[in-house]
Every structure is written in C-alpha cells, then in structure tokens.
Amino acid sequence: MDVAKNPAAYAKRKRASTIAMGLCIAAAAIGLGWLVLILGTLLWEGFGGLSVAVFTENTPPPGSQGGLINAIVGSLIMTFLGTLFGTPLGILAGTYMAEYGRYGKLSMVIRFINDILLSAPSIVIGLFVYEIMVARMGHFSAWAGGVALGIIVVPVVVRTTEDMLNLVPNQLREAASALGLPRHVVIRKIAYRAAKAGMVTGVLLAVARISGETAPLLFTALNNQFWSTDLNGPMASLPSVIFQFALSPYKDWQALAWVGALIITFAVLALSITARTLSSPGKQR
Amino acid sequence: MADLALQNSGLSSSASVDRSRVLTRFKVGDATFKYITLGSAVTVLVILGGVIVALIEGSMPAFQAFGISFLWGQSWNPVTEKFGALAPVYGTIVTSLIAMLIAIPIGIGTAIFLTEICPPWLRRPIGTAIELLAGIPSIIYGIWGLFVFAPFLQSTVQPFLISLFGPIPVLSSVFAGPPYGIGTLTAGLILAIMVLPFVASISRDVFETVPAVLKEAAYGLGCTRWEVVRNVIIPYTRVGIIGGVMLGLGRALGETMAVTFVIGNAHRISASILQPGTTISATIANEFTEAVGDVYTSSLVALGLILFVITFFVLAAARLMLMRIEKRTGG
Numbered sequence: 001m002d003v004a005k006n007p008a009a010y011a012k013r014k015r016a017s018t019i020a021m022g023l024c025i026a027a028a029a030i031g032l033g034w035l036v037l038i039l040g041t042l043l044w045e046g047f048g049g050l051s052v053a054v055f056t057e058n059t060p061p062p063g064s065q066g067g068l069i070n071a072i073v074g075s076l077i078m079t080f081l082g083t084l085f086g087t088p089l090g091i092l093a094g095t096y097m098a099e100y101g102r103y104g105k106l107s108m109v110i111r112f113i114n115d116i117l118l119s120a121p122s123i124v125i126g127l128f129v130y131e132i133m134v135a136r137m138g139h140f141s142a143w144a145g146g147v148a149l150g151i152i153v154v155p156v157v158v159r160t161t162e163d164m165l166n167l168v169p170n171q172l173r174e175a176a177s178a179l180g181l182p183r184h185v186v187i188r189k190i191a192y193r194a195a196k197a198g199m200v201t202g203v204l205l206a207v208a209r210i211s212g213e214t215a216p217l218l219f220t221a222l223n224n225q226f227w228s229t230d231l232n233g234p235m236a237s238l239p240s241v242i243f244q245f246a247l248s249p250y251k252d253w254q255a256l257a258w259v260g261a262l263i264i265t266f267a268v269l270a271l272s273i274t275a276r277t278l279s280s281p282g283k284q285r
Numbered sequence: 286m287a288d289l290a291l292q293n294s295g296l297s298s299s300a301s302v303d304r305s306r307v308l309t310r311f312k313v314g315d316a317t318f319k320y321i322t323l324g325s326a327v328t329v330l331v332i333l334g335g336v337i338v339a340l341i342e343g344s345m346p347a348f349q350a351f352g353i354s355f356l357w358g359q360s361w362n363p364v365t366e367k368f369g370a371l372a373p374v375y376g377t378i379v380t381s382l383i384a385m386l387i388a389i390p391i392g393i394g395t396a397i398f399l400t401e402i403c404p405p406w407l408r409r410p411i412g413t414a415i416e417l418l419a420g421i422p423s424i425i426y427g428i429w430g431l432f433v434f435a436p437f438l439q440s441t442v443q444p445f446l447i448s449l450f451g452p453i454p455v456l457s458s459v460f461a462g463p464p465y466g467i468g469t470l471t472a473g474l475i476l477a478i479m480v481l482p483f484v485a486s487i488s489r490d491v492f493e494t495v496p497a498v499l500k501e502a503a504y505g506l507g508c509t510r511w512e513v514v515r516n517v518i519i520p521y522t523r524v525g526i527i528g529g530v531m532l533g534l535g536r537a538l539g540e541t542m543a544v545t546f547v548i549g550n551a552h553r554i555s556a557s558i559l560q561p562g563t564t565i566s567a568t569i570a571n572e573f574t575e576a577v578g579d580v581y582t583s584s585l586v587a588l589g590l591i592l593f594v595i596t597f598f599v600l601a602a603a604r605l606m607l608m609r610i611e612k613r614t615g616g
Binding site: 013014016017019020021023024025026027028030031032034035037038041042045088089090092093095096097099100101106107109110112113114115116117119120121122123124125127128130131132151154155158182183184185187188208209211212213214215218219222239242243246247254257258261264265268269272273276 | 311312314315317318319321322323324325326327328329330332333335336339340342343390391392393394395397398399401402403411413414415416417418420421422423424425426427428429431432433478481482485509510511512514515532535536538539540541542545546566569570573574585586589592593596597600601604
C-alpha cells in the first residue's frame with residue numbers, strides 16, 4: 001500500500017471505492033423510492049374516494065354506490081379471532097422455551113420449526129385449514145378464516161415472547177424465588193411484567209401481519225357481498241374485497257379497491273410503527 | 286424460605302399443616318403451569334405436522350390419478366381432468382430467480398449503506414422505512430403492480446428490452462414480444478421489491494456482528510472503504526448473507542397475492558420472460574374455489590404440497606446458516 005511510490009494505483013483504488021459506495025447509496029435510495037412511490041400512489045388513487053359512505057354502506061354491486069363497511073367489520077372480526085386463538089398459544093409456547101426448556105432439545109426443535117412456520121407461505125396455511133375445517137364442515141366460515149389467521153399469529157408471538165423473556169435478567173427471577181414465590185408466580189408476576197413491552201410488540205406485529213393477509217382467507221372465509229356477522233358463514237374481509245374488486249373490469253369497483261388498499265395499508269403501517277416505538281431501541285427484529 | 290409468601294397468602298404460618306398444604310398447592314400450580322406451557326410448545330410442532338399430513342392426505346387423489354409423473358406433467362386441463370405441475374413449478378422458480386437477481390445486490394448495497402456510510406442519526410429512520418416495505422400487505426403490491434407498474438413496463442421498459450435484445454440470438458427469445466405489461470418479468474420485479482427488505486435487514490444485522498477491531502485493522506493498513514467491505518465484512522459474514530438471501534428466496538417462492546395480480550395466469554412454459562405464466566401459489570389462489578371434482582381440487586392441494594416442501598428446505602437451510610452466525614457471536 002505504498003502511496004508515495006504509486007499514486008496512480010492509489011487514485012484508482014480510491015475511485016473504485018467511491019463508485020462502490022455511490023452504488024450502495026443508490027441501492028438504499030431505490031428501496032426508499034419504492035416505499036414513497038407505493039404510498040404516494042395509494043394516497044393519490046385512494047384518498048379521493050374516502051367518504052362517509054365507505055364506512056357506513058355495504059359493498060355495492062357494480063355500477064352503484066356503496067362502501068366497505070361489511071368488509072371492514074369482517075376484517076376486524078377475523079383479525080380479532082385470529083389474535084384470540086394465536087396469542088395465548090404463542091405466549092405459553094414461548095414461555096416454555098424461555099423459562100423451562102431454554103437449552104433443551106425440545107426447545108431447539110420447536111425454535112427451528114417455529115422459524116420455518118414464521119416464513120411459510122400463507123396460502124399453504126389456507127389449504128391446511130380448508131382440509132381440516134372447511135372440507136369437513138362442508139362450508140366456508142369466518143371461524144375457519146380466524147383459525148387460519150391464528151396459525152399465522154402463533155410463530156410471530158412465540159418468537160418475540162421467547163426473545164423478550166430471554167432478556168429478563170435472571171437475578172430478578174432469583175430474587176423472587178428467594179422470597180419463596182413458586183415458579184409459576186415468578187414467571188407470571190415478575191418475568192411477564194419485565195418483558196411486557198416486548199410481548200405487546202410481538203402481538204401488535206402479528207396483528208399487523210394478519211390484517212393484510214389475503215391468501216389464507218380466499219378459501220377459508222371466502223368472501224361475502226352482504227352484511228354478515230354470522231361466524232358460521234362466509235364473511236367479507238378488506239383484502240379479499242380488494243382482490244375481487246381490483247381484478248374486476250368495473251371502474252367503480254376498482255376505485256373502491258384503491259380506497260380499501262389505502263385504509264388497510266395505513267392501518268397496518270400505524271400498527272407496525274406503534275409496535276416499533278414500544279420495543280426498546282436496538283432490540284427489535 | 287416460603288414464610289413471606291405464606292404470610293402474603295394470608296395463612297397463619299404457625300400451623301405446619303397449613304404450611305404443607307400451601308406448599309402442595311404451590312407444587313400443583315407449578316406443575317400445572319409447566320405442563321400447560323409444554324403443551325402449547327408441543328402444539329406448535331403438531332401444527333406443522335398437521336400441515337404436512339393434511340397436504341399429503343389432500344393430494345393423494347391427484348398422485349393416484351397421475352402417479353409421480355404429476356411432478357413433471359405439462360398439461361393443465363380442467364376439462365379433460367389432466368393435470369401436471371411443471372408449468373407452475375417452472376413459473377415459481379423463474380420469478381423467484383428474477384427477484385433474487387435484483388434483490389440481492391440492492392439489498393446488500395442497502396445494508397452496506399446502513400452500516401458503513403449512513404450517518405448514525407439517519408440509521409434508524411432509514412432502517413425502519415426499509416422494514417416498513419416488508420410490512421405492506423402483499424395485496425397492495427399486487428394492486429400497485431397491476432395498475433401502476435405493469436402499464437409503465439408495457440409502455441417503456443418492455444419495448445426497449447425487445448428492441449435492445451432483438452438482434453442477439455439467445456436473448457431475443459428470452460425477451461420476445463409483444464409487451465403485455467403483465468407477465469413473468471413483472472412478477473419477478475414486484476417480488477424483488479417485496480423481498481428486498483428481508484435481504485437488507487438480515488444483511489444489516491449480520492454486518493453489525495463484524496468486530497470493530499477487524500475493520501479498524503484493515504483501515505489502519507490503508508484500505509479504502511470498499512476494500513474493507515469486500516475483503517473483511519463480506520467474507521466474515523458470508524454464511525449469514527447467504528442465510529438472509531435464502532430467507533428472501535423462501536418468501537419469494539411462496540408469495541401469492543402480488544404474483545396473482547401481475548403474472549397473467551397462463552398455464553404454459555414460454556422461453557420469453559415477457560409472456561404471461563403462472564406460479565404454484567397463483568394457480569391455487571385463482572382456481573381453488575372454482576375447482577370442481579376431486580381430482581382438480583386434489584391437484585391444487587398437491588401443488589401446495591410441492592410448494593411447502595420446496596420452501597421448507599429453503600427456509601430450513603436459511604435458518605441453519607443464520608444459527609451458525611448467531612452461535613459465533615454468542616447471540
């Protein structure tokens with residue numbers, strides 16, 4: 001690296017470095033640019049369609065006025081069901097892995113399987129629930145949609161619960177045990193309380209994830225053009241309405257699809273930003 | 286020992302009978318809680334097992350009808366009930382490859398920017414913004430791809446590609462017209478945007494595991510920034526980068542809604558990446574609720590099984606590699 005002897009080589013290396021770093025900056029700019037582009041398009045196409053009717057009227061037949069209220073309510077119901085099914089299971093499983101079997105073989109296997117479930121294609125989860133519920137019961141239902149979403153919640157919650165419980169210092173547990181508290185009380189009253197922010201983050205991220213999911217709902221909850229709160233029947237959801245309306249040839253349906261897309265994206269982004277601000281800086285995944 | 290807890294529970298600590306009763310209650314409570322959590326943990330395993338069993342069971346009629354040749358059968362004809370998986374499998378692999386080809390350099394570049402160039406106060410906002418890209422529901426990518434991105438490609442990029450590669454022998458068939466806008470290339474590009482945040486954030490995470498002394502030593506020798514990246518950071522984190530890339534690949538293989546919107550859903554294998562094609566997940570999403578007859582439904586479930594097996598191995602490999610990196614840093 002003798003600069004004095006060979007200034008030309010040195011200049012060449014410096015130039016290569018500048019070019020490479022410039023490309024890296026460009027790469028980051030491309031990523032940010034996409035985000036801006038997509039959000040901008042959503043605002044541009046969807047904002048004009050936002051009106052009171054969107055939140056008060058049902059999805060219309062093509063060619064007439066309407067809103068998205070049945071889809072919004074359907075989405076809320078099934079997201080709630082999914083969270084209700086998935087969260088307790090995820091928290092308890094994460095508790096076992098962090099508190100009881102931290103270094104055990106079983107935990108290692110579950111951690112591995114859980115990480116795979118975390119990224120498994122959601123349409124496969126939909127097929128699974130179709131096979132075990134829809135095909136057996138003979139009809140599509142909001143229950144099946146909720147179960148499918150619940151299965152997607154589980155791995156997210158397991159992962160964050162385990163990570164957050166692992167961060168709780170052992171001295172806290174030891175101190176509590178020394179006071180004579182039994183282990184389950186130590187976990188519930190001490191460890192959970194210390195890990196609460198992180199665990200809430202996990203649940204919020206899971207809710208954000210399932211509220212935009214479409215594929216697992218296509219053949220579990222199907223869709224519904226009408227107002228329905230019957231959990232035993234097909235139910236509308238925002239993503240499936242967007243799917244149906246966007247691919248339709250009708251201009252007014254497409255416009256409503258954009259409005260739905262705008263609503264869902266900003267709801268999901270608000271959820272994930274809240275989740276991130278809750279978790280302590282530098283410890284989020 | 287347990288005196289304090291005993292007092293808290295409002296029982297007289299004098300009677301040893303009460304004491305032993307409380308201790309028994311503690312023990313039972315402990316055991317119950319432990320087995321509830323253990324049961325939940327095992328349930329996670331059961332779910333995965335259940336997915337595999339249900340898919341195998343559901344796909345049996347298809348494999349009975351077509352045998353193992355279902356895997357490479359080319360026809361997909363609901364009318365004559367002849368089904369083969371080759372076209373969707375081919376489409377899945379090609380779109381994912383296009384996606385990775387674009388997402389890997391951009392993702393790693395972004396990670397290098399975030400760890401080496403970016404001023405510290407900007408790191409968190411930009412990092413979060415890139416991760417938000419992963420949070421946008423895939424159906425949004427689909428609708429955006431169909432109404433904004435595909436028309437743009439159709440009017441500008443694709444005619445340019447066709448005329449650019451027209452005179453070159455092999456490439457002319459890869460980029461053969463007409464420009465539809467939708468098609469394999471469009472799906473690959475959308476997927477690239479979708480997996481970019483995964484590649485970027487995992488690369489960033491593993492870049493941060495490089496010990497500062499190693500970088501400082503290289504700078505001390507007079508290395509330029511690029512030389513430090515190429516000769517120190519990337520070799521040190523290679524396994525982790527590959528893990529991140531595989532994780533992105535797993536996502537790309539299984540992505541459904543975005544692809545369904547823009548791929549064109551044509552059951553054929555064409556040499557040109559500008560032509561409509563299909564993928565496993567797009568086929569299932571499009572046809573499942575319309576499928577009539579056992580063999581048709583079962584063929585779609587069999588496609589799901591193939592997809593699950595492929596992604597399982599890709600994701601498993603990714604996780605093993607990332608675990609190796611984590612172990613080294615003691616994380």
